[in-house]
Amino acid sequence: MIALIDCNSFYASCEQVFRPDLQNKPVVVLSNNDGCIIAANKQAKALTNIPMFQPIFKIKKILDANNVVCFSSNYTLYSDMSRRVMDTLKNFSHIVEEYSIDESFIDLSLYNEKDLETVAINIKETVYKNTGIPVGVGIAKTKSLAKMANKFAKKHIENDNVYVVNTEEKRKHLLQNSKVKDIWGVGKKHAVRIENTGCKTALDFANMEVAWVRKQMTVIGERLWRELNGLPCLEMITIPKPKKAIGTAKSFGYKLTDYRLIEEACSYYVAEVADLLRQQKSVATQIQVFLTTNYHSEYDKQYQQSITITLSSPTNSTIKLTQQALTGLKKIYKTGFRYKKVGVNLLHLVSEDQVQLNLFNVDHKITSKKITDTIDILNSKFGKNKVKLATVGNREKQWALIKEQRSPRFTTQWDELMTIGKK
DNA sequence: TCTGGGGTCCTAGGACCC
DNA sequence: TCTGGGGTCCTAGGACCC
Numbered sequence: 037m038i039a040l041i042d043c044n045s046f047y048a049s050c051e052q053v054f055r056p057d058l059q060n061k062p063v064v065v066l067s068n069n070d071g072c073i074i075a076a077n078k079q080a081k082a083l084t085n086i087p088m089f090q091p092i093f094k095i096k097k098i099l100d101a102n103n104v105v106c107f108s109s110n111y112t113l114y115s116d117m118s119r120r121v122m123d124t125l126k127n128f129s130h131i132v133e134e135y136s137i138d139e140s141f142i143d144l145s146l147y148n149e150k151d152l153e154t155v156a157i158n159i160k161e162t163v164y165k166n167t168g169i170p171v172g173v174g175i176a177k178t179k180s181l182a183k184m185a186n187k188f189a190k191k192h193i194e195n196d197n198v199y200v201v202n203t204e205e206k207r208k209h210l211l212q213n214s215k216v217k218d219i220w221g222v223g224k225k226h227a228v229r230i231e232n233t234g235c236k237t238a239l240d241f242a243n244m245e246v247a248w249v250r251k252q253m254t255v256i257g258e259r260l261w262r263e264l265n266g267l268p269c270l271e272m273i274t275i276p277k278p279k280k281a282i283g284t285a286k287s288f289g290y291k292l293t294d295y296r297l298i299e300e301a302c303s304y305y306v307a308e309v310a311d312l313l314r315q316q317k318s319v320a321t322q323i324q325v326f327l328t329t330n331y332h333s334e335y336d337k338q339y340q341q342s343i344t345i346t347l348s349s350p351t352n353s354t355i356k357l358t359q360q361a362l363t364g365l366k367k368i369y370k371t372g373f374r375y376k377k378v379g380v381n382l383l384h385l386v387s388e389d390q391v392q393l394n395l396f397n398v399d400h401k402i403t404s405k406k407i408t409d410t411i412d413i414l415n416s417k418f419g420k421n422k423v424k425l426a427t428v429g430n431r432e433k434q435w436a437l438i439k440e441q442r443s444p445r446f447t448t449q450w451d452e453l454m455t456i457g458k459k
Numbered sequence: 460t461c462t463g464g465g466g467t468c469c470t471a472g473g474a475c476c477c
Numbered sequence: 478t479c480t481g482g483g484g485t486c487c488t489a490g491g492a493c494c495c
Contacts, residue, residue, distance in 0.1 A: 067464075222493085
């Protein structure tokens with residue numbers, strides 16, 4: 037049996053852990069640049085007209101009228117809280133798959149099946165006691181059913197955030213009471229196609245002809261169909277696979293026209309992704325740079341362009357990647373536009389030790405590696421970005437994201453610890 | 460004025476090879 | 478009317494997830 041544990045309104049819950057005064061109050065967390073809502077707690081969700089992913093300026097009035105507390109996103113805090121939750125889960129099973137920042141699958145086959153209800157409640161209570169984060173638990177024979185059981189448990193309050201599918205009756209009850217669009221892996225497009233055949237519930241889908249499913253939804257759909265019928269097709273992935281691509285693309289805090297500033301932002305992003313690349317001990321064979329104006333704007337002239345450069349030899353050197361990225365950026369940049377976003381993608385990543393050495397730049401490679409290693413060591417000792425390339429610039433980041441309401445990084449910064457009582 | 464960001468997997472079709 | 482057959486690699490695009 038597999039359990040899916042999912043944190044309730046994770047980002048908002050993280051904020052509330054350190055702000056007990058916000059218990060039972062509506063709380064939302066905003067995206068980068070404070071652009072739109074990416075998380076809302078129960079109380080905020082209960083207010084109608086707070087749709088997720090809506091630009092904040094459209095619903096500002098509703099937020100204010102209801103005294104909704106808004107936070108800028110604070111990923112440093114959320115990552116650390118996530119680690120605490122995951123550590124707690126490891127006490128319940130040795131087979132844990134960290135599926136995302138706020139959910140995990142864990143294998144419970146060592147437990148007696150009739151005890152699972154108790155185990156589920158125990159997991160929920162222990163995580164809350166250790167971290168302050170409320171979670172939901174869904175348990176079933178397959179990942180897809182566990183995922184749906186979890187969602188079902190949250191939706192129907194009488195389940196108190198726990199649902200265990202340990203009988204055929206409960207499987208049918210779960211699927212009968214879930215809509216097609218609630219099936220994990222069925223998005224908008226497939227939901228329409230499925231419903232057009234007359235299916236209304238997840239159970240109807242599970243009873244469809246598998247040939248139709250295969251044809252319309254490929255092998256992914258067939259796996260899902262089997263999983264809903266109790267046949268496990270998705271394995272537990274306990275060792276995270278190295279990423280095949282690493283990218284970043286963030287909107288600027290302000291529209292940019294100045295090439296120099298865009299270049300600084302681009303260099304900064306290259307340093308970020310190159311760092312992640314080295315952490316997973318990979319090298320990139322291609323780098324892609326793209327630049328775009330604000331496509332939402334009706335006034336601005338629109339322009340977007342991207343360029344993909346194949347590197348002469350695969351690398352994870354910030355220096356080399358920056359050189360290539362800026363060469364690319366120069367090619368696609370055109371004057372006369374107000375730019376909104378620049379992005380960098382590292383593509384076709386391969387393991388460091390699988391690289392085919394290019395005979396002709398061995399020397400260069402080694403020198404470059406020494407510099408990169410030294411920069412990494414210094415930065416891990418003295419703090420992120422203390423040592424950087426000159427192209428990143430040293431002035432205030434005029435392109436930086438807007439984060440007006442970020443909470444303190446309570447758990448990772450000594451100077452941002454919580455204070456109690458008078459100073 | 461203000462509209463997120465980072466991924467995965469699969470398939471079809473083109474280019475190319477023998 | 479008939480129009481080889483088998484294969485690989487790559488890319489773009491679709492669909493989905495959190």
